[in-house]
Amino acid sequence: MSERQRPTVPLQGGGEGRLAPGTTQNPDLYERIQVEIAKYPNRRSAIINALRLAQEEYGWCSPEAIGEVSRAIDLSPATCQAVASFYDMFFLQPVGTHIVEVCTNVSCALMGAGEVLGALEDELGIRDKETTPDGLITLRTVECMGACGWAPMVVVNERYQEHFQPEDARALVADLRSRPRTTHGHGH
Amino acid sequence: MPRAHTYPDPKPGDVILDFVGERRTIADYEAAGGYRQLERALGMSDKDIVDALQASNLRGRGGAGFPTGRKASFLAPPHPRYLVINADESEPGTFKDREIMLRNPHALIEGVLIMSWAIRAAQAFIYIRGEYFTEYEVLVDAVAEARERGWVNRPLPGTDYTPDIVVHRGAGAYICGEETALLASLNGFRGQPTAKPPFPAVAGAYMRPTLLNNVETIATVPAILAMGGEAYAAVGTEQSKGTRVFSLSGPVQRPGNYEMPLTGTFRELIEGLGGGMADGRAMKCFIPGGSSTPALLPEQLDTGLAFEAVQAAGSMAGSGAVIVVDDRTCMVQFGLRVAEFYRHESCGKCTPCREGVPWITSLLRRIEGGEAKDYEIDLLLNVCDRVEGKCLCPLGDACAMPVRSYVKLFREEFEAHVRLGHCPYHDMSPLSSLYPMPKSLLPLVPA
Numbered sequence: 001m002s003e004r005q006r007p008t009v010p011l012q013g014g015g016e017g018r019l020a021p022g023t024t025q026n027p028d029l030y031e032r033i034q035v036e037i038a039k040y041p042n043r044r045s046a047i048i049n050a051l052r053l054a055q056e057e058y059g060w061c062s063p064e065a066i067g068e069v070s071r072a073i074d075l076s077p078a079t080c081q082a083v084a085s086f087y088d089m090f091f092l093q094p095v096g097t098h099i100v101e102v103c104t105n106v107s108c109a110l111m112g113a114g115e116v117l118g119a120l121e122d123e124l125g126i127r128d129k130e131t132t133p134d135g136l137i138t139l140r141t142v143e144c145m146g147a148c149g150w151a152p153m154v155v156v157n158e159r160y161q162e163h164f165q166p167e168d169a170r171a172l173v174a175d176l177r178s179r180p181r182t183t184h185g186h187g188h
Numbered sequence: 189m190p191r192a193h194t195y196p197d198p199k200p201g202d203v204i205l206d207f208v209g210e211r212r213t214i215a216d217y218e219a220a221g222g223y224r225q226l227e228r229a230l231g232m233s234d235k236d237i238v239d240a241l242q243a244s245n246l247r248g249r250g251g252a253g254f255p256t257g258r259k260a261s262f263l264a265p266p267h268p269r270y271l272v273i274n275a276d277e278s279e280p281g282t283f284k285d286r287e288i289m290l291r292n293p294h295a296l297i298e299g300v301l302i303m304s305w306a307i308r309a310a311q312a313f314i315y316i317r318g319e320y321f322t323e324y325e326v327l328v329d330a331v332a333e334a335r336e337r338g339w340v341n342r343p344l345p346g347t348d349y350t351p352d353i354v355v356h357r358g359a360g361a362y363i364c365g366e367e368t369a370l371l372a373s374l375n376g377f378r379g380q381p382t383a384k385p386p387f388p389a390v391a392g393a394y395m396r397p398t399l400l401n402n403v404e405t406i407a408t409v410p411a412i413l414a415m416g417g418e419a420y421a422a423v424g425t426e427q428s429k430g431t432r433v434f435s436l437s438g439p440v441q442r443p444g445n446y447e448m449p450l451t452g453t454f455r456e457l458i459e460g461l462g463g464g465m466a467d468g469r470a471m472k473c474f475i476p477g478g479s480s481t482p483a484l485l486p487e488q489l490d491t492g493l494a495f496e497a498v499q500a501a502g503s504m505a506g507s508g509a510v511i512v513v514d515d516r517t518c519m520v521q522f523g524l525r526v527a528e529f530y531r532h533e534s535c536g537k538c539t540p541c542r543e544g545v546p547w548i549t550s551l552l553r554r555i556e557g558g559e560a561k562d563y564e565i566d567l568l569l570n571v572c573d574r575v576e577g578k579c580l581c582p583l584g585d586a587c588a589m590p591v592r593s594y595v596k597l598f599r600e601e602f603e604a605h606v607r608l609g610h611c612p613y614h615d616m617s618p619l620s621s622l623y624p625m626p627k628s629l630l631p632l633v634p635a
């Protein structure tokens with residue numbers, strides 16, 4: 001961080017200092033969120049960063065995760081939940097350890113995304129937006145990921161796999177099943 | 189499993205993708221003259237820098253094409269002021285900013301530092317879409333390298349100005365590419381647009397004067413200073429200067445990003461650099477500027493890439509994303525997929541978009557499924573009229589305009605669905621695996 005004093009800007013519509021920070025159940029997460037907050041002119045800007053850290057810790061934006069974010073940022077849980085629910089990358093329900101996402105937007109669809117989705121559904125025995133019964137893998141369709149020139153594309157735990165073909169589904173699922181099982185953090 | 193990319197070699201005249209190889213390190217970038225423009229800029233007044241941008245006539249590469257120098261000159265004077273880089277790139281078909289950030293991150297960082305200096309920004313924020321995780325890591329590394337060289341978080345040589353760059357990740361919302369929504373998101377709110385005025389130049393990030401530009405726009409700034417605004421403006425048409433990176437996708441031989449002078453044409457891009465249609469297919473239409481722009485027909489391939497040329501042809505240059513559609517594609521399915529995207533991304537704040545875009549989607553779904561009555565095609569056009577130009581931000585238009593163009597250009601396909609009671613393309617269309625025909629309708633399809 002810069003040595004110089006950065007201008008800070010008061011929160012718009014926030015109640016800075018309203019909630020007692022001492023009540024956190026997860027001091028380590030609390031501290032990591034404070035590091036994010038220090039990057040910005042006001043605390044509220046770090047809310048996405050905080051939600052992301054909490055989701056990595058708890059696996060999804062559970063009430064506990066929202067509660068920790070609320071205490072660390074000093075905004076009400078309702079505000080934190082409202083922000084979380086706006087974005088596609090925050091999970092409002094439990095998800096699997098691994099997340100497999102298939103882009104079905106137009107460029108990928110023109111290049112066979114529907115077949116890729118079908119192959120993954122068959123291989124996993126689940127449909128779009130479902131999780132395997134063992135809680136290991138969640139499959140979902142997503143919108144354009146900015147890889148349209150290398151379509152069809154699949155995202156596995158936030159890493160892009162471009163030119164994904166239906167016949168790649170089997171190897172991908174076998175690879176995910178063989179990985180050591182971590183509860184949180186979606187593979188990284 | 190991921191297949192390796194191959195990147196086209198740079199061509200004479202390229203400004204942003206003007207190097208060979210996968211990634212330009214800071215050493216490579218410096219060897220090619222990198223960060224020298226920042227050094228030069230430190231000896232220039234802010235007015236000189238903005239004047240060079242004005243002389244270059246660079247127009248924003250994010251979608252609206254607003255002149256970059258003019259935007260910078262509008263910035264309100266009171267400090268603190270902020271610089272925000274729009275790296276949210278989510279318009280379907282667009283992947284140019286991603287390639288710039290992955291392969292030439294220091295061009296962006298140098299541009300950010302020059303503009304930060306020019307406006308004495310208290311901080312610069314690069315708002316990168318959350319899905320771009322690898323790209324985020326590359327940018328964070330690039331900022332760290334620039335910091336090691338003393339360009340960030342330390343007073344710039346001979347000045348008392350200290351730049352600071354924060355790479356800020358979004359979390360998945362197309363609307364956060366719209367500038368006021370982006371700023372709301374950066375400020376920690378739901379990413380919903382706000383009415384303009386006030387414009388970001390007056391009340392943007394933290395309600396302070398904010399300069400907001402696209403990645404490609406800012407990555408072009410060092411090149412403009414290097415060659416001088418007038419020299420940059422020597423390439424191009426009357427109203428569109430310089431080169432632009434186009435994202436070419438769909439069933440063409442060589443999809444990818446191509447930098448082209450704005451004097452070029454879509455034929456040079458699609459048939460020349462892109463190698464034409466793949467697997468001997470024929471083109472049905474092409475989308476010139478991302479999924480929100482009206483389609484153009486193969487007869488219009490000689491249209492120029494310049495902003496004014498695309499507009500004269502009846503569409504928009506938008507984000508420079510060229511999507512090629514082949515003749516097996518059902519345009520009702522295509523329109524439905526486009527509309528579903530905008531329905532998913534509508535932020536829900538204003539009524540015409542929140543209500544109208546789902547109406548467009550369900551009418552298209554009824555037509556696609558063969559359930560619609562013949563008047564529903566005109567009803568669809570009617571709903572498009574009620575959305576377009578009536579929303580708080582252009583997202584509603586982004587759905588209504590392309591859908592209207594598909595009906596206008598391919599009305600007989602829409603009518604065939606109504607007449608036959610099913611999709612005439614059956615399973616020939618590449619999108620039909622997403623919209624499979626109900627089994628009960630299969631007997632209707634001629635063998």
Ligand SMILES: Cc1cc2nc3c(=O)[nH]c(=O)nc-3n(C[C@H](O)[C@H](O)[C@H](O)COP(=O)(O)O)c2cc1C
Binds near residue numbers: 252254363402583
């Ligand atoms: C719905 C919508 C989505 C947009 N998405 C993006 C985007 O992803 N990236 C971008 O740079 N501009 C996007 N824009 C344009 C921005 O609002 C803004 O005009 C642009 O970032 C300004 O930068 P420029 O002047 O350098 O082009 C979008 C606009 C709208 C209405």
Ligand code: FES
Binds near residue numbers: 106281
């Ligand atoms: S359409 Fe799939 S990545 Fe863009």
